[in-house]
Amino acid sequence: MLEVNSDQSIGQLLRSTLDEHSLSMRKLSELTDIDTSTISRIINDKRKATLDHLEKFSSVLAIPLAKLLEADGYSVIPEKKSSSEYDATIEQLVNTSDLLSTKLSLAQVESQLADYEDYAKTTEGKQRILYEFTEKLKAAGGIGPFADQMKKLFTRFKTQKGNTRELAIIGSALLYFIVPVDVIPDYLFAVGYLDDAVAVQIASNVLVKKS
CATH class of the missing domain: 1.10.260.40 (lambda repressor-like DNA-binding domains)
Known part of the structure; x- marks a missing residue:
């Protein structure tokens, strides 16, 4: 809750x-x-x-x-929350229709992730992830559970740890974070990166189901 x-x-x-x-x-x-x-x-x-x-x-x-x-009852995600608390908060947000309505549609996020899966398989997509991730993470603050999750996904993508499908899913989450086309603008961590966090959660859930 x-x-x-x-x-x-x-x-x-x-x-x-x-x-x-x-x-x-x-x-x-x-x-x-x-x-x-x-x-x-x-x-x-x-x-x-x-x-x-x-x-x-x-x-x-x-x-x-x-x-x-x-x-209004929503927990604004602080940078020092533990990973388990962070994951629970994002999971709750994913299932909270009031907050996700209008501005943040899961269907929009999932659709964008599907497009980025194909892009992540291309040379251009891979290079964009490898060359732009660090700077984007720095701009986002670079610390906290959200950043930790992104770093783990990036390391896994960079070292190619996974099969083609898994790497495409990881790449889609990283590209969602990197590419400046968001459902919610990245002007405030607690809200601006909410759809990025949801995208990571969706991708992570898919990876868990496939493991």
Whole structure:
């Protein structure tokens, strides 16, 4: 289960922020293009906000997106989490339709991974992985369970440890991380690299099933 890391619920946080800015739910609806009834249900803790909702609230109300995620009950992935906690969090996110709806579609991630499997088999794809991975990882922070998983996959790909199908699956996850075409932009680790983490989880699950 995802941890709730905020003392305030999403409804309490939004309500207090609206009060501070003297904004009504109707006005927030106009500014965010989210139906007033939906905002009311979120504020009254009768439904969970989607990532799309949270991004709009963040933009309009100047609330850090990470704070909104925590208030809505999602565990923002810290760099020092253990690998087991990290894997459990990503697994939960993979199965959390509220967060994955709209902005992050598993079907989109899986479709992109399938395309990258073929690309990973080409000379160009292999060279891109070998020459661009280190710099992209450095740009992503280079530490933490997510980085550790990526490094292990890269080492396995670089040393060609696996059969053709396994290496194509590993290559697809690495290319998803490297190529700057994401379901979610890489502007914030906790959210921007969420689809990359999900892609790694999907690829890892396939590898486990095949072993």
